[in-house]
Amino acid sequence: MPANQLPVLVFDVNETLSDLTPLRTRFEDVGAPGHLLPTWFAGVLRDGFALTAVGAYADFADVARDGVRAVLSGLEGWAGDGEAAARHILDGFADLGVHPDVPDAVRNLSDTGYRLTAMTNDSVALTERLLDKAGVLDRFEALSDASGPRCWKPAAAAYLHAVERVGVRPDQALMVAVHPWDIDGTQRAGLHAAWLRRGASVYPQTMTPPNYSARHLQELADVLASGRP
Secondary structure, three states, X not given: OOHHHOOEEEEOOOOOOEOOOOHHHHHHHOOOOOOHHHHHHHHHHHHHHHHHHOOXXXXXXHHHHHHHHHHHHOOOOOOOOHHHHHHHHHHHHHHOOXXXXXXXXXXXXXXXXXXXXXXXXXXXXXXXXXXXHHOOXXXXXXXXXXXXXXXXXXXXXXXXXXXXXXXOOHHHEEEEEOOHHHHHHHHHOOOEEEEEOOOOOOOOOOOOOXXXXXXXXXXXXXXXXXXXX
């Protein structure tokens, strides 16, 4: 479907809008190497997906807390307080900012006439804080998280929950995400998808390819404004 017939953009939040890099320092604060961040975050997603796959549900914060304890317990010589360490690392989500390209691109998309919403496996409260800090919260008409449908993306119910909240059909919405699993899942639910590469160069051949691909959000905004695929 041409871009000008896709009235709603549904944004993923973690890593798509937010920059998780500062959490590396939080790991270092508790005596762990900062390079554990991607390993930990991948494990959080894995465990959340696993719960969804068997019909169960847990909030992102609870899964993330378990994940911190797990990765720290596997560190040779680490003997800190796992609960305190997890609390310190997760508190860092409240201080995160967006990627530099996000504020202007969000305003451009909104000014072009797109309706903006977000769907995260994390929490609406953190999304509100993130977008407010970036000065673009007022550009979003609805924010959703996994607690609504009681399942994590990439389950179809999560994407359908997001579009139902803004009153459009799945085929009238475009999901914007940095994760290939999000791009694949959203299309299987009937939405269109735009992949923000953010430094990545290879898209998995085993997953449904995106309708749009861009290096960052401003490039995607330019592509959508021009109507190019």
